Amino acid sequence: MRLATLRDGTKDGRLVVVSPDGSHCAPAPVQTLQQALEDWATVAPQLANASNFPDPLDPGQVMAPLPRAWQWLDGSVYASHGALMDKVIGVDKPPVSWPLMYQGVSDKFYGPTDDVRMADEALQIDFEGEFGIIVDAVPMGTPAAECMAHIKLVVQINDWSLRALAGPEMKTGFGWVQAKPHCSMAPFAVTPDELGELWQDGRPQLDLLVDWNGQRFGAANGAPMGYGFHELVAHACRTRDLVAGTVIGSGTVSNENFRECGSSCIAERRGIEIVDQGAPQTEFMKFGDTVRMQGTTPDGRAPFGAIEARVVKA
Secondary structure, eight states: EEEEEEESSSSEEEEEEEEESHHHHHHHOOSHHHHHTTTTTHHHHHTTOOOOOOEEGGGGOOSSSSSSSOOEEEEEEEHHHOOOOOOOTTTTOOOOSSEEEEEEEEEEOBOOTTEESSSOGGOEEEEEEEEEEEEOOOTOOOOOOOOOOGEEEEEEEEEEEEEEHHHHHHHHTSOOSSSSSOOOOOSOOEEEGGGGGEEEEEEEEOOOEEETTTEEEHHHHEEEOOSSSSHHHHOOOOOOOOOOOOEEEESOOOOOOOOHOSBHHHHHHHHHHHHHHHSSOOBBBBOEEEEEEEEEOOOOOTTTEEEEEEEEEO
């Protein structure tokens, strides 16, 4: 099952069920995805029973599946990315036996084709391709084995970053605020069963194709997560209840062979250049630049659709 949210003049849009080929849609029995998640046991069977898709789906009218969320928590579970970024930023984190995670801004997610407003090119604008999940209500202290059942939807995210601010903010020990603007989200939220065998142990086994200004930049696979999404949910709910509609991200998708498969963010590419050549060669994004991200299956399907965003001056 694939779900999307269409513009209707409200901040949360109108929920629709999307046809298997992504070309048409059917009205949902509730107005918003948030409403569906809060009563998932009742609403999900009605959504899944949609078989007639009478309305053409206009890509220009598609918002983020969840245009604003009560909570956005982002992990960092790809070891190859984390180790390289620590070296480049100069952060010496002590080893921990739990997943890294921070709480980001969630009052707005950009839609898949929305222009993304940024304050200044000098802040070093970067994209970060990720996979994510959306849960229903998760009680405090739920163990990881039981958290898998709370993962209702899988999504694809561009977690925008301002690298000139990221290092200084991290080094304060208080985490990110200014370095993390609003994220973008791909058009379709899918139920885990939609991914079939490509959803294993809470990990999406898809390639994340990233194109910057029309040129392929990365094609890392989502499989080598150090923690599965169910384990990220368990970490997040250890001392708090998670409200229905909480979004949790994987962090930048990265593979050990990043020199061959490419990267999902500019900072990783620059880190490789620093290690290999002594200095970064790749510049950050400029106003007018575009980035396209699409999670793809081995047979070329794109379950989430694509994010295709342009950076503009605020």
